[in-house]
Amino acid sequence: SKRPSNHQWKLSDFEIGTPLGRGKFGRVYLAREKNTEYMVALKMMFKSELVKDHMEHQVRREIEIQTHLTHPNILKLLTYFWDEKKIYLILEFAQEGELFKVLNSQLHKRFDEPTAAYYLRQVADALRYCHSQSVIHRDIKPENLLLFSHHVIKLADFGWSVHAPSKCRSTMCGTIDYLPPEMVDSQTYNEYVDNWCLGVLCYEFLCGSPPFESSEQAETFRKIRAVMYGFKPYMSDSSRQLISKLLVKIPKSRLPLTNVIEHPWIKKNCEIFT
Numbered sequence: 001s002k003r004p005s006n007h008q009w010k011l012s013d014f015e016i017g018t019p020l021g022r023g024k025f026g027r028v029y030l031a032r033e034k035n036t037e038y039m040v041a042l043k044m045m046f047k048s049e050l051v052k053d054h055m056e057h058q059v060r061r062e063i064e065i066q067t068h069l070t071h072p073n074i075l076k077l078l079t080y081f082w083d084e085k086k087i088y089l090i091l092e093f094a095q096e097g098e099l100f101k102v103l104n105s106q107l108h109k110r111f112d113e114p115t116a117a118y119y120l121r122q123v124a125d126a127l128r129y130c131h132s133q134s135v136i137h138r139d140i141k142p143e144n145l146l147l148f149s150h151h152v153i154k155l156a157d158f159g160w161s162v163h164a165p166s167k168c169r170s171t172m173c174g175t176i177d178y179l180p181p182e183m184v185d186s187q188t189y190n191e192y193v194d195n196w197c198l199g200v201l202c203y204e205f206l207c208g209s210p211p212f213e214s215s216e217q218a219e220t221f222r223k224i225r226a227v228m229y230g231f232k233p234y235m236s237d238s239s240r241q242l243i244s245k246l247l248v249k250i251p252k253s254r255l256p257l258t259n260v261i262e263h264p265w266i267k268k269n270c271e272i273f274t
């Protein structure tokens, strides 16, 4: 039976299946819409947890941002609704799952250069679109990238995106390896934080670990501030050149996203995918 377009979605419209993952604020389940049998990812968050972390305004702003972002490499927030205790996000389901699991499952825990370049180009394209909508993602890392068929990846979990420019949040979300120098020193920052993260992501795709990784958090911050990292012997010259143009201390001196997409290392390695 066709639903009217103004149908008010509710939890009973869905059959809930296997858990897909746990975010900071909630749990994600595979779910099926009963009428169409369409598979979705259902993220449920306790209002109490959000209120405790003063996140309710962030959720409202976040959902406002999300519903207006449409790009082939950005996970779609299809709809959302709430009941007395929880907020529910109905998300596009990524049937190939989380990219970091695929990265860790590789023989050498890293991607070959064509695969790394193809993934990086898609992330750069999604970020270029976000920036055109004045949205900074701020949390680019393998854990927030989801895989679809034909090596398509999409940016997900905009739990921390903000409108540019913005003041640094007090809470450091998740890994510190991707923080750029200006966020380590918690100064104001702009969309160029995403260019830095793209450099860290490219390095991790090619090496299996991020460039500033250390056993001590203080050591990681020291290396980030000093932009102190080394290349692995197997990394091609052109991949090193791209990374060195993104891991630059001065935000505005980082390679713009358009130039990333046009970079020789990207062009050369993406030919087999086009």
Ligand SMILES: COc1ccc(C(=O)Nc2ccccc2)cc1NC(=O)CCSc1ncnc(N)c1Br
Binding pocket: 020, 021, 023, 025, 028, 041, 043, 045, 055, 058, 059, 062, 063, 066, 074, 075, 076, 077, 089, 091, 092, 093, 094, 095, 096, 097, 098, 146, 155, 156, 157, 158, 159, 160
């Ligand atoms: C557009 O994607 C989002 C948009 C917004 C938010 C969000 O939580 N916002 C938010 C939460 C609390 C406070 C402020 C903002 C989260 C996501 N996305 C996710 O959580 C990804 C869920 S995991 C997954 N999803 C699909 N297929 C799979 N195979 C998997 Br595994």
